[in-house]
Amino acid sequence: MGEVVPSNPIARVGLKLRRVARGLRGWSQRKVGSTRDMLLVANEVILxxxxxxESRALSAAESWLRRSLKLKVLGLASLERTIARQRARVLGLRDKDASAQFYRILSSGRRQRCCISALRCGERTATDLAGKVAMATDYYVDLLGTTRPREFDLSLQALGLPRVDLAHLEARFTEEEVWAALCAMPSNKSPGPDGFT
Incomplete structure (x- = not known):
């Protein structure tokens, strides 16, 4: 029994795309096979x-086979990456509605991802920049709260701790200090973002 052809032109295009995808999968299995299996076999033979x-010199035929397998492994790895990329695209399309509106949204997606079009908090909705800034500020002020006067304070002077002048710690680094620190590091190390190697 054949498939029912829908009257909606968008649904007909989706049906044709599904048929093409099914045909391509069959062709891939017949002509290409499993790239993962071929990669495993080629890597095993190379190993x-x-x-x-390591124990003897390879013959000319063995050397040729090893070289050709290494080239095939590079090609198969590239093919497997391409198939994975295409499969991700197909899975993304399978879950979505294949309509013209979907493709327009997909093409302008980057611009839309970089913009917050509206904020909603309770019953209020803000679409302009000033309204969104005010709504976000109000939300976080309510979330974090405000400072209140405290009933009790801690007096460090009453503890009688010795005072230490640490003003020198706030002084700017000089170029000589930075250069001395760099020269003191091992030659095969470099500082990370936190200053540690």
Missing amino acids: RLDVAQ
Whole structure:
């Protein structure tokens, strides 16, 4: 029994796309096969040839086979990456509505991702910049609260701790200090974003 052809032109396009995808999957299985299996087999043969090369010199045929397999592994790895990229696109399309509106939204998605079009808090909605800024400020002020006068204070002077002048710690670094610190580091290390190697 054949498939029912829908009257909606968008649904007909979706039906044709599904048929093409099904045909491509069948062709891929018949002509290409599983790239993952081919990669595993090629890498296993290369490994065995490498192990054999450690104990003896490879013959001319074995050297040719090893070189050609290495080239095929590069091609298969590239093909597998391409298939994975395409599969991700197909999965994204399968879950969405394949309409013209979907494709327009997809093409302008980057611009829309970089913009917050509206904010809603309770019953209020803000679409202009000043309203969104005010709404966000009000929300976080309510969330974090405001400072209140405290009933009790802690007096560090009453504890009798010795006072230490630490004003020198706030002084700017000089170029000589930075250069001395860099020269004191091991030659094979570099500081990370936090200053540690």
